[in-house]
Amino acid sequence: MTLRMPKFPRAARLWPLLALVSYGVVQPALAPLRREPARYAAMKKPDYPLEALRAGMQGTAVLSVHISAAGAASRVTVYRSSGHPLLDAAALQSVQQFQFTPARMDGVARASWARIPIRFAIDSPMALPCPSTWLPWCQAGGTTHPR
DSSP: OOOOOOSSHHHHHHHHHHHHHHTTSSOOOOOOOOEEOOEEEEOOOOOOOHHHHHTTOOEEEEEEEEEOTTSBEEEEEEEEOOSOHHHHHHHHHHHTTOEEEOEEETTEEEOEEEEEEEEEOSSSOOOOSOSSSBOTTOEETOOSOOO
């Protein structure tokens, strides 16, 4: 491979750097990706099933949610059961209606996965997932299901 000096003065000053990059001695610096996790936009408080309430069922269901680039919960599955199918079903039904602000990578909306805990407790007011609006388990731009 023969390298020739460029004719233009500015290009001539960059010539040594270009030669090093072309031979793989130096790699150009890439700007780090700017990632923003998905956020809650609208949440529906889960309905405590009357049968579960009468039976004294309590627990926390952790759901795995695929958030589309449009901000919809496109796929919701039980990641960890509350131990009661009635509570798991109520949590699933509620989270399917949540709206999200999608995760972003360098300003571009991306699909992502998140885990959302839904707590059912008889002696305290039913809490929505988190006091903050961010989803801590979010994987922006990922296509793999969280484990």
